[in-house]
Amino acid sequence: MQDRVHNWINQFDEGYFQPLEILAAITEELGEMAKELNAVYGPKRKKAADMSSLDQEIGDVLFNLSCLANSLGLDLKECFNKSFAKFEVRDKDRWTKKEL
Amino acid sequence: MQDRVHNWINQFDEGYFQPLEILAAITEELGEMAKELNAVYGPKRKKAADMSSLDQEIGDVLFNLSCLANSLGLDLKECFNKSFAKFEVRDKDRWTKKEL
């Protein structure tokens, strides 16, 4: 996924945006995702709310997160692993284990 | 990645949060990522700003995005593909192609 993003961005002279510009782009995409989620799971504002574009909005957040990671030289899998390892330690007794 | 998240969440009685609860969690994690980015690339507020936890904050956003996708039955790769396909069409003439 990061490679595809890199190959795409790398075709262009402009290259990656600056980190705070990418952050603003992620904030923008999160806002669009929030709009879709609120339309489907919120106060029923749309007549015919559907999830048809929710997957794309999630994808847009992910695309911009990949841009950020790439521009900083970070590997998303390693970022995820570091985060996951934290949850495994911190939250292991936070929730109720299912009975087997 | 989504499988690991699922196996983790699936151990617990509580299961996934509601969509708007997960959205709030993503907003929270994005805020922590913004804090780190601003400390490193913003108005130099910290004495010794470093990127040591930026990778984890990015991972935290990704972890919660996986939770959201899982709870909605969506595949992150397909979300990404749908988003990427849109960019490939919409933005192909937006930027300056590098000279070969």
Place this chain on the structure above:
Amino acid sequence: MQDRVHNWINQFDEGYFQPLEILAAITEELGEMAKELNAVYGPKRKKAADMSSLDQEIGDVLFNLSCLANSLGLDLKECFNKSFAKFEVRDKDRWTKKEL
């Protein structure tokens, strides 16, 4: 400001949204504000970027923040005062005092 919001919302049977729904609405509006800011101060993506709607996007965030405060029975001025008092103590030696 909060009174005007209250009089507006209070005309309708639906009343205020739930807190996490209002949060999602604020996230959505922040995203639109981010989009405008990035268009004006970011990587020059628009041909003729202007600030014509930035004021409205800021207003939209403020409107939804008022809804949240109202629905929780909080006074925005007091919220601001509490925050400001914290900055006055915490940050008073953080920045460089201007020479008189």
Place this chain on the structure above:
Amino acid sequence: MQDRVHNWINQFDEGYFQPLEILAAITEELGEMAKELNAVYGPKRKKAADMSSLDQEIGDVLFNLSCLANSLGLDLKECFNKSFAKFEVRDKDRWTKKEL
């Protein structure tokens, strides 16, 4: 409110941050507000969740929004009025009017 923020910021050589830096700060504060809201209205994660700091988090968002408006030479009341005027037109038939 904006005057108090201006007098505060104006004491310091550093002055206002850049727009995208302030946006990142707002994103950060929104994240902290989201954390509090999720603790109180979300999946009951804290044992003794209380609203003691929610007012301050709302104030922090408002403080940073004031910084943004000030730095751009915008009046928050006018921003609000512009937003409110839009809602009054756009949403007047969106909700159910209370019976008198």
